[in-house]
Amino acid sequence: MNPTVTRVTERIIRRSRDSRQDYLRRMEDLGRQSPHRTSLSCGNLAHGFAACQPGDKQTLKLMNQANVAIVSAYNDMLSAHQPYATFPDVIRQAAHGMGSVAQFAGGTPAMCDGVTQGQPGMELSLVSRDVIAMSTAVALSHNMFDATVLLGICDKIVPGLLIGALSFGYLPTVLVPGGPMPSGLPNKEKQRVRQLYAEGKVGRDQLLEAESQSYHSPGTCTFYGTANSNQVLVEVMGLHLPGAAFVNPGTPLRDALTRAATEQVIRLSRPNGGNLGLAHVVSEKSIVNALVALLATGGSTNHTLHWVAIARAAGIRIDWDDYAELSAVTPLLTRIYPNGDADVNHFHQAGGTPLLIRELLDAGLLHDDVETVMGKGLRAYTQVPVLEDGELQWRAAVTASSDVSVLRPVSEPFDSEGGLTVIQGNLGRGIIKTSAVAPEHQVVEAPARVFDDQLQVAQAFERGELNSDVVVVLRGQGPAANGMPELHKLTPYLGSLQDHGYRVALVTDGRMSGASGKVPAAIHVYPEAARGGPLSRVRDGDMIRVDATRGELAVALGEEELASREPAIEDLSGNQAGWGRELFGWFRQGASEAEKGATLFFQGHCD
Template identity: 55%
Template sequence: MSLHPNIQAVTERIRLRSAASRAAYLAGIDAALRDGPFRSRLSCGNLAHGFAACGPTDKDRLRGSVTPNLGIITAYNDMLSAHQPFEHYPELIRETARALGATAQVAGGVPAMCDGVTQGRAGMELSLFSRDVIAQATAIGLSHDMFDTTVYLGVCDKIVPGLLIGALAFGHLPAVFLPAGPMTPGIPNKQKAEVRERYAAGEATRAELLEAEASSYHAPGTCTFYGTANSNQVLLEAMGVQLPGASFINPGTPLRDALTHTAAERALAITALGEDFRPFGRLIDERAIVNAIVALMATGGSTNHTIHWIAVARAAGIVLTWDDMDLISQTVPLLARVYPNGEADVNRFHAAGGTSFVFRELMDAGLMHDDLPTIVEGGMRAFAQEPRLQEGKVVFVPGTTTSADTEVARPVADAFESQGGLRLLRGNVGRSLIKLSAVKPQYRRIEAPAVVVDAPQVLNKLHAAGALPQDFVAVVRYQGPRANGMPELHSLAPLLGLLQNQGRRVALVTDGRLSGASGKIPAAIHVTPEAARGGPIARIREGDIIVLDGEAGTLEVKVSATEWAARELAPNTAPAGHDMGRNLFAINRQVVGPADQGAISIGCGPMAADGTIWEYDAEYELGGDAAAAAAPHEAKDA
């Protein structure tokens, strides 16, 4: 099947606008490559420090400089259920390396925070910036130049994008990503959501709520809903940098451990010391980025990736935009219904056919590139396979060609919807995004008065006081990257869900994030420009009539253009945040870019000849001139 014209067109326009920055990035990879193991360039003192703690066998191999040394970057901690299984991965990886005559060392650890723990708390204001800290920590771990190949242990929200950005900074090295797998099913997500809404209504006790939450998040492994963490895994497979079908194998199973061994073997097989060198920066090209976005839309994945994958692409010298994502979403049908887009969890999605089924459908329909190189033989077509355990070894077999559960996964010919999960909204408030796949059609358009607050807690207080209108659009502003680090506002979901269940029409408009678990309420999120950059969201006043139309892709305040332009920007009335480390991120808030350019607060991507970072200004393409956007331009504030 030939590639769909829209997928071909969006890939080509990304390639065109990225031509200069991508060439600069690839030149940087080439400059980093040398003959032989990288540690051979180290002085004797450097090298001795690098292997001082190793055993005799590993020391002999590292002295010899003729066998590969594998660097492990791990996001292990035992507070996060998703990352707790990584505790024992390094030993499994070292065993594999030694059996193959190679070596492996933990190069460094990166922080991993859980938005589920910080949700609605002061610590959430560090969440988005943790992605960039993780990228920097990855670079520090790899800066010792001791390694010929790498593996990355990470699962959750900001962790995988941060690891990707860090890995791309060392794109001359091969890279393989290893997941931990989801926890086994707990109570159904619908049941958990119902208890949350009853608690918000004062009809359930805290003890009931805690029991429901603990019965849902109950064991080692990733949370089982299809939020940012599990979307990460699907996107990694869609780019070909994680083993086929590896994402949703539960922790603590023989197949999970065998996949860890196999991933380490693969990382050691693709170094510059062998005949199958696959540097990571060469694998992540515009086709891989498009595949990731196609997979995101086809599965109704996390809204957070409309920010993160722009930053990931930028790290590879590739310029991705919300307009690209919008065209892909309008082209790619929705093939999966996984909570919050349905009732199933990711275990049920995997049992229905999972990634191998969805990817085969997309490739056969010409909606996904199948011609890009990956970490395994066979390119993307290998990702239509599933792993099996035979005599203690992983083998890959063809995945199912028919869905085992059509309530969860469907073929292109019988898709849940003709469009994908997300939609770009435009209007006099700016640009924003909505997760349509989670919102029932009858709720996708709303016209109602605005209730304007500068802190999400205020909305809960208004509800408690009985001061909210019957129907309304909650406008929560000064929640963008520059204002306070762009915290997720998922804590509003139970209240708004409760009101919608009562027959009231409600929606959310915010320059903050909602969550990878964006739910059933129509929500225009990531509004750009944000209020703290002088964005028009700060012109909205209490009682203004707002029209949010997800199907039409519009977000408008019904105010005359003259009055709208004359209005002053409302000041931020939110109280100053609790410290909780916020002071350490003051520089991030000052320099962070807008959400539609990845909300980047670090140098991300190739450097120009004068040492500055190449930036992209969307203004150069708004008139359709992609070629003009191919050259670096200084980024502008809105």
């Protein structure tokens, strides 16, 4: 093993010892009672299978076969989740083939950040993760189940499903992806049209046509944002079947993988002699594997929030220093948009997750001695699923990438580091993703322009007020202020300024999304402005230094002068109601800081 990976893992194990032991003890106590429906009264049980077919009722009465809970984030507005409409029937049929039963236990909300970007609804995006977690717990609370199949793929949805399912971590659990849509308009061309629109050089009709050619069919969006980062991390943690992440929807192989996932989770269930629950698969080592995979692929910055929260749900404490230390020894092996021109279909065709995992295992950057839904050892995930005469089989991954412009070996990386840095100084502590930022743009020192709303930035750009070297400070965007929306709408404006030769950076207590791109962005900065953090004391014209090479985020003010300024906190009353926001005041008041997952859960735990 790489000594840094070993050292970080051992540190996480020591740091988490008490909280992890407490979590595993609780799961062990709950697991002893399984199958839980044995404890149900006759009235409870009759309610639980009242709508079942007679054969399923008989199976559930006998207690010696598994009942699989289906928890789904299906809706037919999200292209990524529309394919899930047919999955429950496939899962039920597969369960019947094993002599078992599958019941649709519950649905969770699933919002699309692509629809809500720059809209008030985006302020419910991050909170939806915790709502999904609670919805998952409600779905599993009936004590009817021996195993769980989770159907979800996008941004907050996979983390929410995992957090909720970890409260039932004694149950074996498998995540079943839906797969990406086929490639459409190249992402680089889409971004070019967006930037021209921001500059007023093309109209809305041309922009809509470009967007429609890019997002064009059922399946996950093909750029490497949070949704597709989810798929890589979950597969590297052994929670998918091997090679399942990027098989397109509506194909025979996709359905075969869904059937096989159901059969495998039944084999892991207690009625079939299994004792491996989700709590055992999500371990300190598998969490470190996920972080390494995130860094090796230049994945979403949102996972500096989400995987912290997932880890805490399993009693594991990680922080941004763990990410940064791993980043320093993890080579960047992929170039997928926004870090390159290719999309996830190209990555999959070049060798995909099986080849990536083998490269990282062989380099000692991933722990092989982990539990997975396939059993002990991550090496099983270096295989590729194929259909032969209608039967699902696995073959060894290709020995070399078929396209080194997309996926490279450890011996020839795009960069020697993973491109994620902790950035801190007298303005607070945040993170910066540099995997898509050219070296010449990684240090910016320029006057601040301070804003309290994305729209203000757009308006200043359109008036020509940002045509100079500038550090855009966008504050009042943290979890306590307005739910921490993504600020992806800023990308075309800031990118245009950089392309015109200006030195540009963004500093914000908000999120920049999984599509963080070529402009250096210090994000998730805390203490956030709404809680009196240093960003609330920055004024227009203050000189700010954003140095990704040294991890420095500072305003050129003395300590006394900065402290003496009155916080200028924007009136947030406009963010508190409308579009459902009035229902989530409890989230804004109670959410933890970004480095603790920006979550309502685990307050006082794992600290």
